[in-house]
Amino acid sequence: MPGSGGGDGRDEHGARVAIDYKAVLRSPGRPHDGIADFLKWLDEHGISFVLLTTDSLDAEAAMRAAGLPAAALHLCRDDIPVQPARGGAAWLLTVADRLKLRANQLVIVGTSELDWRTGINAGVVHVFARWANHVRNAKGMITLSVDQPTDVAELLEHFLLDEPCWAFSHDDDARAFKIRSLLPPNVRFPQAPGRTFELQDVFTRGRTITVGAQDARDILMLRLLSSAYLDGTLPHRSLFCVYPSSSPGQVSQQLAGFLTKAKVMVGSYYREDLLERTGQAPDTSLERWRRSRGEASTADISIGAQARTVRINPKYKGKLKGKTVIVFDDFTTEGKSIEWARTLLTSAKAEQVIALTIGKYGASRHTAYQLRPGTTIDPFQVSYHLAATNFVTTPVTGAAGPGPDDALKATMSHFIAAAQSTE
CATH class of the missing domain: 3.40.50.1000 (HAD superfamily/HAD-like)
Incomplete structure (x- = not known):
């Protein structure tokens, strides 16, 4: 293909x-x-x-x-x-x-x-x-x-069959890090004649959206994985994980439910508990929405908040050396969550980290975070000592585009028509 x-x-x-x-x-x-x-x-x-x-x-x-x-x-x-x-x-x-x-x-x-x-x-x-x-x-x-x-x-x-098409992509060879985001956040897809839905309905609000006889989540996730496969960013024998939700012990069920089955698409392994949230953190999606409405907020949504609440599960100590780890998340904006995941995983000797997300806020905007010289972490322990000031930031401009939104709209319309033809 x-x-x-x-x-x-x-x-x-x-x-x-x-x-x-x-x-x-x-x-x-x-x-x-x-x-x-x-x-x-x-x-x-x-x-x-x-x-x-x-x-x-x-x-x-x-x-x-x-x-x-x-x-x-x-x-x-x-x-x-x-x-x-x-x-x-x-x-x-x-x-x-x-x-x-x-x-x-x-x-x-x-x-x-x-x-x-x-x-x-x-x-x-x-x-x-x-x-x-x-x-x-x-x-x-x-x-x-x-x-x-x-x-x-x-x-x-x-x-x-389509060439991979991304809303955002960036390859950082020096840090063995790749990012692929499928779609911009504001695209709307057909759900039924006269009805549409947006990505947040599926992944942020957790609604079950049916398109024809298909689950919208499955359509979107299969497109994400297929695009990564064709793009070469779904390597054989990699480890899949989901970046944790803002509450301890939780991951996005909309992502995890699909990956539990999709792990074998290229002979990979899904490890739901690889990254774990140990303490409550602000809901970055909610805070982003509040601030877009002009509401005042004092919540800390810096990379420091991620560092103080997310670690690698200690049971994986010594098991990540030389591995490629693919981190899935629903949305990314400046990249604080996926950058902290990269920091943890490379500190645990992972050879390569790939971030795959459904949506991307902020077009080509991304920030690379590096620990300041002399700052050390144990990736298997919570880094309570870290704040945003412990990181050196570098603005990154990646390749930006509309993603496969037109092709996915055609796919959704196909499944709607197929369901109607069997009624």
């Missing part, structure tokens, strides 16, 4: 789908219902596909006998270095190498737990083809699942 963040000289705009043979043919010469139309759709959108089989066969003849187009590439176990069993990363890494792609330009459509593990081990998004397997998902198998081939086309079209 299209993606940026390359630099290895490989094709930046190719789109490839790796499909397990059993998801295409139910038996020799007999394609599954809807497969012919799906493969035609792929061709019309310039997306070639790769066929994967365990055993060697004449794939072109088999597809021709079924009245289907030939795959761009067919791989069996004999084509894979050291001929690994299914489930190994080498299958998809070989596909990427043969087609001169990055792994994050691939999706695997599979029919078994082994296909799922192949995707996880290669850091490639997996889609479970329920139409080809009437047995329930294997125990512990959490994945994107679809009922028919047209659902794969829908997933690709609305989440995995």
Whole structure:
């Protein structure tokens, strides 16, 4: 699939789908219902596909006998270095190498737990083809699942074909830190004919918004993760966590509920308790709203307030060295929360920190915070001694844009129309 963040000289705009043979043919010469139309759709959108089989066969003849187009590439176990069993990363890494792609330009459509593990081990998004397997998902198998081939086309079209587009992005190589924010805060999306909603309804106010038959939170979060995947900012085997809410022991359930399932999108791990709030802090979203209305406020919403109330859970001591940690938050403005998360995690020897947020206030505005020389912290203890004055601040201008708001509006309208057509 299209993606940026390359630099290895490989094709930046190719789109490839790796499909397990059993998801295409139910038996020799007999394609599954809807497969012919799906493969035609792929061709019309310039997306070639790769066929994967365990055993060697004449794939072109088999597809021709079924009245289907030939795959761009067919791989069996004999084509894979050291001929690994299914489930190994080498299958998809070989596909990427043969087609001169990055792994994050691939999706695997599979029919078994082994296909799922192949995707996880290669850091490639997996889609479970329920139409080809009437047995329930294997125990512990959490994945994107679809009922028919047209659902794969829908997933690709609305989440995995567009170039990543961000309201705000910034790469700070010197600090091993990246920021990606999906949307500006004031965009409104269609909910139903004549009705709209805004991001704050879902993530700040915690309302359940249904768009057609879909949860708006799931649409927005899937777009965030898909964009990060294509962008290269959803690395394989990373750790996911959510920045804590203002109250002790709480995280955004709107984020956490999705990430509990989405952690396996590229073989990552979700650790809800990695960052923990140990004391009450001002609700920065509420304070921001009050101040926008001209209301007086004495609440401390500086990075010092974060430092005095958020730490890394001590049970992760010694477990973060060399890791990539992805910190999710609903909104960011100047970046105090995600900068404190970066400070904690890099102090605990994390190799890279990536912040992913749904919304961004303040367009291109961000502030980099560095501890002043001589200031030390224990990331596993609350830093009661820190105040804003313990940090050196540097204004940062990142890349700003509208984000994928038009594409997401089209996606929302699609789901609304789809629901109406079934009524």
